[in-house]
Amino acid sequence: MLDALITPVIKPLLQPLIYTLDKVGATADRLTVIGFAIGLIAVPLIITEHFSAALVFIVLNRVIDGLDGELARYQKRSSSAGGYLDIALDFLFYASIPLAFGLANPALWAVPAMVLLVSFIGTGSSFLAFAIAAEKFQINRPQFENKSFYYMQGLTEGAETIAFFIAFCLWPQWFTELAYIFAGACSITIITRIAGGYKTLQRAEKMSVQEG
Numbered sequence: 001m002l003d004a005l006i007t008p009v010i011k012p013l014l015q016p017l018i019y020t021l022d023k024v025g026a027t028a029d030r031l032t033v034i035g036f037a038i039g040l041i042a043v044p045l046i047i048t049e050h051f052s053a054a055l056v057f058i059v060l061n062r063v064i065d066g067l068d069g070e071l072a073r074y075q076k077r078s079s080s081a082g083g084y085l086d087i088a089l090d091f092l093f094y095a096s097i098p099l100a101f102g103l104a105n106p107a108l109w110a111v112p113a114m115v116l117l118v119s120f121i122g123t124g125s126s127f128l129a130f131a132i133a134a135e136k137f138q139i140n141r142p143q144f145e146n147k148s149f150y151y152m153q154g155l156t157e158g159a160e161t162i163a164f165f166i167a168f169c170l171w172p173q174w175f176t177e178l179a180y181i182f183a184g185a186c187s188i189t190i191i192t193r194i195a196g197g198y199k200t201l202q203r204a205e206k207m208s209v210q211e212g
Helices: 003-023 028-040 042-047 051-074 080-104 106-136 158-170 172-211
Strands: none
Touching: 003 051, 028 042, 028 051, 028 080, 042 051, 042 080, 051 080, 051 158, 080 106, 080 158, 080 172, 106 172, 158 172
16 A cells, blocks of 8 residues: 555665676576565564564665666666566565465464465565566556566555564564555555456456457
8 A cells, every 4th residue: 555655755765775786797587586585584583582683684775676677678678587586486475474474373363374374475476477467458547557476556555564564573572463464455455456457347348359
């Protein structure tokens, strides 16, 4: 929900880093993999209940995630392969954080972690399934014109996910309540995406038939 508002504000702040990365010969794909590896360091830290340290690596992962796409566009090397790598590793990273909390305290956190993971599967599958069909019908999304995949908006997107991850690390004692709240918000996203995506594709198919 907040991504479309936050992205234009963050982009100018990243430009000095983009210039530096380009000068040292960095590439977007390498940056994507490095960011993913850094983010995964948070997993063992959460499991061993070093939540403040884990928060540092979560934030670093998100900063790097904001840099790779911008670097690719600056170097004029944007590609579907790079976009695919980015989104695939993003979803793996997102899933790893609830898993880590579930493993950190199975007695208290395993169930809310599983519920949250199921909601992540719902938001991710509704997002990616629609992206495939949107490409087929060449449906554009001007709010995210630089995305490699059709970016289908919802109540819970990247900004909201990271906000909750930060909250998990700052107040781990409230993980159960926060996880259920976020899972509920994700459920709203799933319902609205499926309903909206279905109607959008119905209209696109009708228009395609009429034009054909």
